[in-house]
Amino acid sequence: MLPIVKGLLEGDRRSLARAxxxxxxxxxxxxxxxxxxxxxxxxxKTVGFTGPxxxxxxxxxxxxxxxxxxxxxxVAVLAVDPSSPITGGAILGDRVRMQDSLDxxxxxxxxxxxxxAVGGVSKSLRNAIRILDAxxxxxxxxxxxxxxxxxxxxxxxxxxxVVLFTPHTGDSVQAVKAGLSxxxxxxxxxxxxxxxxxxxxxxxxxxxxxxxRKPVVLKTSAKxxxxxxxxxxxxxxxxxxxxxNYKERQRKMLEDELRDMVLNMMxxxxxxxxxxxxxxxxxxxxxxxxxxxxxxxxxxLVSALFK
Amino acid sequence: MLPIVKGLLEGDRRSLARAxxxxxxxxxxxxxxxxxxxxxxxxxKTVGFTGPxxxxxxxxxxxxxxxxxxxxxxVAVLAVDPSSPITGGAILGDRVRMQDSLDxxxxxxxxxxxxxAVGGVSKSLRNAIRILDAxxxxxxxxxxxxxxxxxxxxxxxxxxxVVLFTPHTGDSVQAVKAGLSxxxxxxxxxxxxxxxxxxxxxxxxxxxxxxxRKPVVLKTSAKxxxxxxxxxxxxxxxxxxxxxNYKERQRKMLEDELRDMVLNMMxxxxxxxxxxxxxxxxxxxxxxxxxxxxxxxxxxLVSALFK
Numbered sequence: 001m002l003p004i005v006k007g008l009l010e011g012d013r014r015s016l017a018r019a020x021x022x023x024x025x026x027x028x029x030x031x032x033x034x035x036x037x038x039x040x041x042x043x044x045k046t047v048g049f050t051g052p053x054x055x056x057x058x059x060x061x062x063x064x065x066x067x068x069x070x071x072x073x074x075v076a077v078l079a080v081d082p083s084s085p086i087t088g089g090a091i092l093g094d095r096v097r098m099q100d101s102l103d104x105x106x107x108x109x110x111x112x113x114x115x116x117a118v119g120g121v122s123k124s125l126r127n128a129i130r131i132l133d134a135x136x137x138x139x140x141x142x143x144x145x146x147x148x149x150x151x152x153x154x155x156x157x158x159x160x161x162v163v164l165f166t167p168h169t170g171d172s173v174q175a176v177k178a179g180l181s182x183x184x185x186x187x188x189x190x191x192x193x194x195x196x197x198x199x200x201x202x203x204x205x206x207x208x209x210x211x212x213r214k215p216v217v218l219k220t221s222a223k224x225x226x227x228x229x230x231x232x233x234x235x236x237x238x239x240x241x242x243x244x245n246y247k248e249r250q251r252k253m254l255e256d257e258l259r260d261m262v263l264n265m266m267x268x269x270x271x272x273x274x275x276x277x278x279x280x281x282x283x284x285x286x287x288x289x290x291x292x293x294x295x296x297x298x299x300x301l302v303s304a305l306f307k
Numbered sequence: 308m309l310p311i312v313k314g315l316l317e318g319d320r321r322s323l324a325r326a327x328x329x330x331x332x333x334x335x336x337x338x339x340x341x342x343x344x345x346x347x348x349x350x351x352k353t354v355g356f357t358g359p360x361x362x363x364x365x366x367x368x369x370x371x372x373x374x375x376x377x378x379x380x381x382v383a384v385l386a387v388d389p390s391s392p393i394t395g396g397a398i399l400g401d402r403v404r405m406q407d408s409l410d411x412x413x414x415x416x417x418x419x420x421x422x423x424a425v426g427g428v429s430k431s432l433r434n435a436i437r438i439l440d441a442x443x444x445x446x447x448x449x450x451x452x453x454x455x456x457x458x459x460x461x462x463x464x465x466x467x468x469v470v471l472f473t474p475h476t477g478d479s480v481q482a483v484k485a486g487l488s489x490x491x492x493x494x495x496x497x498x499x500x501x502x503x504x505x506x507x508x509x510x511x512x513x514x515x516x517x518x519x520r521k522p523v524v525l526k527t528s529a530k531x532x533x534x535x536x537x538x539x540x541x542x543x544x545x546x547x548x549x550x551x552n553y554k555e556r557q558r559k560m561l562e563d564e565l566r567d568m569v570l571n572m573m574x575x576x577x578x579x580x581x582x583x584x585x586x587x588x589x590x591x592x593x594x595x596x597x598x599x600x601x602x603x604x605x606x607x608l609v610s611a612l613f614k
Contacts, residue, residue: 258608259578261602265605266613274566287565288554288561290349294561
């Protein structure tokens with residue numbers, strides 16, 4: 001067993017942090033670490049918090065931690081921030097937000113950069129979750145920092161997705177329409193203490209809450225604390241209900257992961273073959289002379305190289 | 308020849324707009340349209356405008372249009388906005404911004420959503436550029452709306468990349484460090500009329516302008532108009548200088564495009580094979596039982612299916 005694996009299994013926070021950095025950066029050791037802990041995983045539940053930038057995800061997650069602790073969970077937070085130029089360390093905002101929880105050994109917090117290839121976020125996250133799971137954290141909160149195309153990728157790898165909206169983000173109704181309406185297992189109107197919250201809440205209930213699958217819609221205020229306890233309890237309850245179908249969901253997630261990994265390996269193989277085959281360059285020549293168009297060139301090249 | 312192709316070659320703006328929507332949505336007709344116009348393309352030059360959200364890209368591009376018109380160009384603008392819930396039409400901001408140029412037949416403006424698969428932006432853009440090129444626009448400005456991971460994808464498909472910074476976006480220096488320093492052919496400090504612009508300009512000159520490749524660094528203010536004419540002239544000059552190596556660059560872009568298309572086709576093939584082969588599900592079974600870890604499963608599956 002690698003010393004780092006031994007360390008994280010024994011609860012050494014430094015080993016834990018280092019192991020997450022290794023999988024986040026997709027370093028060579030990732031493979032060995034995951035190989036050694038994989039059989040020990042499967043105990044943790046995961047909750048994703050997502051929504052437009054400015055929805056107050058970080059503050060709300062900060063307030064939820066003590067509530068989840070009170071419900072008996074050992075809690076870890078992964079903040080996914082691909083735009084962060086800082087890798088391998090918690091970002092300042094997190095440190096400030098987490099200060100109440102920092103001296104609690106049963107709370108662990110980490111930022112991930114997860115830049116790079118498509119599916120890079122999913123891959124890093126899946127493995128970071130496994131590491132925290134193996135280290136004994138049984139509730140892992142995943143938070144997307146900022147907005148963007150991360151939402152869907154995160155929702156694919158967690159057990160429960162909470163989508164946050166707030167009256168402050170003018171684009172909330174657009175976000176509702178633009179696809180976030182499909183990924184959430186529950187919806188929260190945060191900053192319920194400010195103007196426009198009641199109206200936004202009705203909109204979300206109308207547009208999403210009243211659809212066939214009837215997801216829960218709640219109101220919270222990270223500032224006043226209102227609704228935060230109820231949110232934690234609802235998440236806890238939904239996770240328990242969901243665990244009836246948990247094995248099926250786990251299986252689906254492993255299917256996705258295996259397909260992603262195979263696609264990734266095949267992409268490397270195909271790129272290599274192209275770069276080392278004269279036919280590829282012959283087709284590029286014909287394209288530059290406009291003797292063939294790109295669609296036809298791609299088809300003929302695939303036929304020639306990958307029967 | 309398709310009627311839509313005939314229309315766009317004759318300068319019909321409705322056909323042009325429709326054709327761009329078709330390639331943006333990757334509809335079936337894309338292939339035929341590109342097949343019919345490909346031989347007529349290659350005349351246009353393309354300039355990408357990129358940078359952190361809030362850098363004033365839209366306003367600056369709006370001000371540049373009359374300058375480029377004065378230099379004799381027939382100008383088209385493609386605004387790439389993957390977060391836009393609106394597809395197939397110009398967004399409101401664009402309409403407002405473009406009102407000065409809207410009655411000019413030699414200016415064409417279009418928003419693209421380009422959601423979807425990785426490389427989806429590149430593919431849509433390349434083909435939208437071809438359509439505008441075939442329709443006789445000889446200068447195509449590509450603008451990324453908002454921030455995100457689009458920058459690199461856009462810079463891959465244009466001849467010249469202009470990176471904008473502004474003192475208003477607090478994360479400019481981070482953005483400089485986070486990779487934008489590599490993709491620009493030139494750099495602009497926009498909103499030069501506000502506090503902090505002089506300092507930011509020095510920073511950009513220090514961190515980027517003084518590197519070995521010595522890219523041009525300029526100051527502009529879309530509000531006062533200062534520096535805008537100089538920027539247009541510099542872009543025009545750089546495009547002419549670059550055209551010495553234009554053939555080589557075109558070749559490189561076609562190489563990238565052909566590889567992207569082959570990878571995309573292979574991804575579809577591999578996904579299909581997996582979904583229809585029992586071995587894939589056998590490995591998923593073994594993963595759920597934790598008899599094997601994901602890395603090993605992926606390797607063995609690739610060996611078994613894709614010798």
